[in-house]
Amino acid sequence: MPATHLVDRGVIRVSGEDARDFLQNLVTNDMDPVAPDQAGYGALLTPQGKIISDFLIVAIPEGEGGGFLLDAPLLQTADLMKRLKLYKLRSKVALDDLTEATAVIASSDGSALPEDAGLVYTDPRLPGLGQRAMTDRDGAAEIATVPAEDWHARRIGLGVPDGGRDFSYGDAFPHEALLDQLGGVSFRKGCYIGQEVVSRMQHRGTARTRVVPVVFSEGIAAETGAEAVAGGKPLGKVGSAANGRALALLRLDRVADALAAGEPLLGGGLAFTLAKPDFIRFPFPGEAGFGAAA
Template identity: 50%
Template sequence: MPSPSFAHLTDRALIRLSGPDTHHFLQNLVTADLKTIDRTGAGSAALLTPQGKILFDFLIYKAGDAYLLDAPATAAQDLIKRLALYRLRAKVDLEPLAGETGVFAIWDGTAETPGAMLTVADPRLPALGLRSVGPVSMSTELAARQADIAAYDAHRISLGVPEGLKDYDYSDIFPHDADLDQLNGVSFSKGCFVGQEVVSRVQHRSTARKRFIPVESSSALAEKGTSVTAAGKSVGTLGSSAPVDGGTIGLALLRLDKVAQAKENGSPLQCGDAELQARLPDWAEFNWPEPTTAD
């Protein structure tokens, strides 16, 4: 049996939050329930705009008396600034972790993580594997096959799990669009958080019409943001993609009702010159809606 794979996710950064008010501070801000994270050790979350759109997405780890946010490296400083704006008089310290501490993904099996600060199951989806935080020197000590970020992204895309900035821009879409409600990224029982009213309304009225779902093509796919069409009309946009087995897999934010209508009409999905096949991910609790021509 082949050994598991791991990748040092150098495109991720860690932010440490500590202090006596940290739990309460995060509980009132982010979409995840900190009580669950305290119990399980990890969670998926987002910080939303007051209008309910995703401003930042990240993973949260419980690390002793502190919490670590695992966020896109290019957004980390902006996230710290935003959290500082909300902090006011709360006794919370915010600091980026030094560059010698890294984030590692381990998939297709488990591996020993010598010297790790923490190792947890990815809270979004068990099939994603493990997430580990530790010294960058772990790269030479892990009993697993070293891979690169592109290999990990291909694994993530194949499972249908979108990520901020790789698949969508911040402040553009709602948590249901990014499947956060399906991937343990939103608590609907913990009470208020920024943007909670909008997200709860979508949940209780079952009005989520767009979703990121996996797509496949025998051709190379265009860049993120390219329109996906059916019968010449837009039905969504492409997110990230990766080559695999002579073809390409990707994620696309699609109007499910319009895709269902295209399927019924026999109209193929197009993205540039490539024809796409769309499917629902295995973990989805949503189904194809009844076909409709409504906008």
């Protein structure tokens, strides 16, 4: 079983009779489809629409106590718990940080995990990401032996951003982090924290900055955090990289201007081009409709 222990993930349990409604009123995704056989992907935002944390949402079968588990970035779990408690008010909800006892593992090649790996769920963002599981931390090392670098290389190759590497929590909007492309935002559900800003960006097409996959011409990627420029003007920054590919947070309107002027795109001094994956639906620079809904 080729699997990776994602040591940078934490786990928060949200339980109680109001758990579903509590999350529905807070997170960006629609909680209605989330069930034991269908995980969800969403985020908690600031009132200004910035991402506090994104996470996968896993429903616990009623026979195992019910409620939901949030597969969240480890460095965000403390702040996420604090924010959730702030919004709890009189809701009949219990919040527990299970990180110390629980590990998140992920298929490193997109294949299925064994049923006895723990609480197994399919990554809802993209089929190619395969399955994940929550299991006892003490035994995680025995069943997940593939280095994390291998899992991230697969993620980067698929074009899926990772918070803290490809965008900054507290600074990025959901559109910038591709949540709207990966099923992490519902534009049909009712209100949630930051919903007005997100809806405005969607309907006005004002998301000029996006995390996009890039390919370096020489097969060697720039370091994470390297500046991306064209014609001496800043485009953004390079994020996580592997095998000559990377994810970069770029101003796509500036990329379009550079391409129209024949100026090379450079990250850390290395030339790159944009590589559009199938799941991205908005037009890239040079495609028909770009500028209308970038």
